[in-house]
Amino acid sequence: MNYFIDSLSAAIELIFSFDPDIYQIVFTSVLISITAAIIAASLAIPAGVTMALNQFHGKAFIQHILNTLMAMPTVVIGLLLYGLFSRLGPLGHWGLLYTPTAIIIAEAILIFPIMMNLSITAVNSADPRLVPTLISLGAKPTSLIINVIRTTRLAMLAALVTGFGRAIGEVGAAMMLGGNIEGFTRTMTTAIALETSKGDFELGLALGLLLLIIAFALNFILSWLYSSHD
């Protein structure tokens, strides 16, 4: 028990010592996750809204695929992209392996189905009069999508935050594609895994606490936005 409490107090000290190495890792993690979340959102939200607004053959099949992809293990995405980005892979000449870009791509792919599904749910849960009203007022397909997103923006923001939360907590693909290179591709999750295995439990715990703080802050902001909207 002493070991855990001592480690916890050492971790808190580390956090408040503002060690640049720790905050470099946090910064890398946040930057990669935000970029992945924005890229995924810019594709998944319009795709989700378009799918929700239209009836077409194969819609149920796409929904099944999305549900399946939501449950896809991150190491499988890491494995597939590793095969593509490795030196001998079809995209090996792009030189993306062990770069933040590779992690961003993996995380964007990982969170795309989550964000798309949440966007579909957001539209389906919106007031059923919204779409007929916009059409009767003259909305064309593009302006219809834009105004539906605008009206359901809080739910869309929740999709973005959920995607970001999933990306920042991801470890499998980040380890395989980033390589955990210090100061370059080392993220909070890969650092926790590495430092703990090396016996530096305090550093792992400090990063874990920071990860929890980020998750808490995101949820707090989201709750505040919902309550201020009501």
Next chain:
Amino acid sequence: MTKAYQLTNIKLSYQQRLALDIPSLTIPAGKCVALLGENGAGKSTLLKVLAFLSRPDEGKITLFEQNIKSPLNSAQRQKIGFVDQHPYLLPGTVESNIQLALTLQGLAAKEHEQLIRQALELTKTTHLAQKLSNNLSGGELKRVAIARAIVYQPDILILDEPFSHLDQHHIQLLEELILNIAKQQNKTVIFSSHDRLQGMAISDEIINLVAGLTTASPLLNVFHGTLSKHLFDTGKIKVHSTSSQTKSHHIAIDPREIILSAQPLQSSMRNSFTGRLILIAEEEEYVRLTVDCGENFHVIISPESLNNLNLSLGKTVCLSFKSTAVTVF
């Protein structure tokens, strides 16, 4: 006469039930048209078809003599303003809601201010411009929704049950507004109502709708049943008609065609029923009676006739009408 709409052989099914079946319907331009019918008659469905928010399964619709096959283009959409029975305003102010309509219609930003001001003045909602949409009362909401629908100056305004759930003050305001748009602005206004008298009071023309079918007859004395060999059986009474349309399941009898008497009449009229007077209602210029003859018949007579016949509630009376007074549909 310019036709705002011409509908031909329109059929629309909803959940495997035929919700609309209209062989032919013409709505002239520049008129105020009331669409009357009971709840579930298909009024909202027909209005959504006219607003091109629902597409019929079969049939042809022309809009100002133009055949419409695919979704409306911008110019055609700009001809129609639609206000739902329960209008939906987007989050934000009244003004932002009205401006959205102008933006979606692609009208130049420099025109927005003037058009918004005109729409607010016409609907007497200028004082609500900066109010949040979720803080409006029922009557205010309907008038704001009308302001939003007319701000881009459509030729046709479609209103689904505009008077429902409103108090007398707001009903009067809306009636004035509808008349103003129809008469002074010379627009085609189509509105639905289940209140026949109100519909007749402010409209130039009436479309009666029963179970998705249009009928020329007023929507009083409408009975459901089966027709066989010119005899319509409602299950309670049998009514003679001149029609032999065996596929028809409804009849309507114009209350003005029914003769009321204290004793059975010796005449050529094929239909004669005896019943009990169960309601006497005084309208503006006439008296409306309801007589229970197995089915309830509505009869319209003058106040003088009421006095002459010395009628009172519970009294037995006789009804007579010709078989030609029976509309089968």
